[in-house]
Amino acid sequence: MLFVVFCAGGAWMGYDPGAGKSFVPAEPLSVAQTRVKPVPVVPVEEPVASPVKPVDPAASECGVPALDPLGAPWADKPGYVKDLPLLKDSGWSQITVDNTAGESAVYAKVTDAVGRKDFRHAYVPAGATFTFSKMNPGLYLLKYKMLNTGCAFASGRILLEETPMGSQIKSSAYKLTLRKLANRSVPFSRLKDDQF
Numbered sequence: 001m002l003f004v005v006f007c008a009g010g011a012w013m014g015y016d017p018g019a020g021k022s023f024v025p026a027e028p029l030s031v032a033q034t035r036v037k038p039v040p041v042v043p044v045e046e047p048v049a050s051p052v053k054p055v056d057p058a059a060s061e062c063g064v065p066a067l068d069p070l071g072a073p074w075a076d077k078p079g080y081v082k083d084l085p086l087l088k089d090s091g092w093s094q095i096t097v098d099n100t101a102g103e104s105a106v107y108a109k110v111t112d113a114v115g116r117k118d119f120r121h122a123y124v125p126a127g128a129t130f131t132f133s134k135m136n137p138g139l140y141l142l143k144y145k146m147l148n149t150g151c152a153f154a155s156g157r158i159l160l161e162e163t164p165m166g167s168q169i170k171s172s173a174y175k176l177t178l179r180k181l182a183n184r185s186v187p188f189s190r191l192k193d194d195q196f
Contacts, residue, residue, distance in 0.1 A: 062150035063193055065107065074105065074123055074147065078130040081107075081121040088119045091136035092171035093160035097144065099124045101179035104148035113139035113157050137162045142176055143191065152191040 068074055068081050078099075080086060088110075097108045105125040110132050111118050119140070124130045137160050145152040160172040 061192065062146075062152070064150035065145065065147065068107070068123065069121065074107075076125070078124045078128040079122065081123055084118075084121040086120055088136040088138070088140075089134045091134055091160070092162055092169050093135040093137060094171070094173050095132040095135060095140070095142055095158065095160070096129060096173070096175040097122070097124045097131075097142070098129045098175060098177040100127055100129060101177070102126045104146045106144045106146055106178065108142065108144040110135070111141045111143060113141060115141045115143065115154060135160055137172070142174070144176075144178075150193075152193070154189045154191050156189075 070081070070083055072082065075082070095110055097106065099106055102124075103126060105123065108122050108124055108130070109118050110120040120132050120135075122130050122132065140158045140160065142155040142158060143152060155176065158174050160174065162172070163170040
């Protein structure tokens with residue numbers, strides 16, 4: 001009985017057995033066409049001026065540091081920046097900056113995960129590598145500044161973990177390899193000077 005009432009309701013609502021078929025009009029519809037009056041071309045005289053130099057927007061935002069953060073000349077070989085603190089130094093993990101294929105020396109630093117507190121600072125010349133060793137487990141950022149352009153970049157968050165395995169400890173090792181990438185994007189965020 002319920003089935004009969006439901007079907008009757010469907011018929012009452014105006015069921016159309018041909019509703020699934022497409023509609024094709026018998027006569028083509030006319031489409032209104034608009035005309036645009038052409039604008040007369042007026043010759044424009046170019047002003048006489050000196051040639052324009054292309055501006056590299058990235059270079060104009062970056063400041064090339066001639067000296068290290070404490071005002072001393074940059075070192076000749078890779079290493080920690082003299083007289084800056086070495087924090088988070090009781091672990092077994094490490095972060096390596098491989099600049100063997102890089103075109104410029106870099107100033108690299110390890111910070112907290114949001115980039116506000118600096119833990120380690122290093123200078124890595126082109127053609128060299130440097131390892132921030134004995135890093136504590138935790139979340140970090142690796143920031144680096146290209147010393148030929150002054151432009152700075154930051155990695156994504158780096159998770160360093162240490163896991164006890166019997167009498168040994170399994171630790172993390174992160175490696176950043178710097179090299180020129182032609183026509184490719186890099187997985188690092190560009191930083192303004194005040195963010196570095």
